[in-house]
Amino acid sequence: MEDFKADLRRQMREIDIATGAAADACLPGLLRRLKHHQNRIAHSGLPLLKLYRTWRIHRLSAAVAEARWHVEQGRLARMGGLAGRR
Numbered sequence: 001m002e003d004f005k006a007d008l009r010r011q012m013r014e015i016d017i018a019t020g021a022a023a024d025a026c027l028p029g030l031l032r033r034l035k036h037h038q039n040r041i042a043h044s045g046l047p048l049l050k051l052y053r054t055w056r057i058h059r060l061s062a063a064v065a066e067a068r069w070h071v072e073q074g075r076l077a078r079m080g081g082l083a084g085r086r
Contacts, residue, residue, distance in 0.1 A: 013077045020074010023067040030067055034060040 037056045045081040 016073050016077035018074075020071050020077065023070035024074070025044060027067045027071065030064050034054070034064060 034057065037053050037060065041050060041053040041057065044053055
C-alpha cells in the first residue's frame with residue numbers, strides 16, 4: 001500500500017510540474033490579450049462591443065490568475081513540496 005501511495009505522489013508531482021510548465025508557456029499570450037482588451041475598452045463606441053470587452057477582460061483575468069497559480073504549483077512541485085488548492 002505504501003508503494004502505491006509513493007507512486008501516486010510521484011505521478012501527482014510530475015503532473016504538477018508539467019501543468020506548471022504549460023501554464024508558464026501560455027501566460028505571456030494571456031497577458032498580451034488581456035492588455036489588448038484593456039487598452040481597447042476605452043475606444044469601444046458601441047455598447048455591445050464594450051460589454052463584450054468587459055466580459056473578455058473578466059474571463060482573461062481569471063485565466064491569468066489560474067495560470068499564475070499553476071506556475072507556482074509547478075515551482076513548488078519541482079522543489080519537492082505541494083500546496084493545497086485554494
